Amino acid sequence: MRYLPLLVFLALYAYAALAFGLPSAVGLAYGLASGACFALYAYDKAAARRGGRRTPERDLLLLGLAGGWPGALLAQQWLRHKTVKVPFQYLFWLTVGVNLAGFCALARALA
Numbered sequence: 001m002r003y004l005p006l007l008v009f010l011a012l013y014a015y016a017a018l019a020f021g022l023p024s025a026v027g028l029a030y031g032l033a034s035g036a037c038f039a040l041y042a043y044d045k046a047a048a049r050r051g052g053r054r055t056p057e058r059d060l061l062l063l064g065l066a067g068g069w070p071g072a073l074l075a076q077q078w079l080r081h082k083t084v085k086v087p088f089q090y091l092f093w094l095t096v097g098v099n100l101a102g103f104c105a106l107a108r109a110l111a
Helices: 004-018 026-049 059-081 086-110
Strands: none
Touching: 004 026, 004 059, 004 086, 026 059, 059 086
């Protein structure tokens, strides 16, 4: 169930690409943002372990909002980072919802 949002998004993306001709640049943007977001979570986790300078939660959330949330979700699960903090999780899922609404609006505009 942890990966269900990713599976739903992949199905939604595939549908939009096939049915509406969604440009491949959209997928590339999601992939790049997800990779960057995963890397930023990994950096923050390492900083937390060594007591170093942390990445502001705002930055993690904004990159997720910009399309990096799939990478953020994978980082949360694989690195066990930011999974317990309830206020962060609330904001994270809010940004995922906003991003998906924007994605749906973009796909519909291209239809």
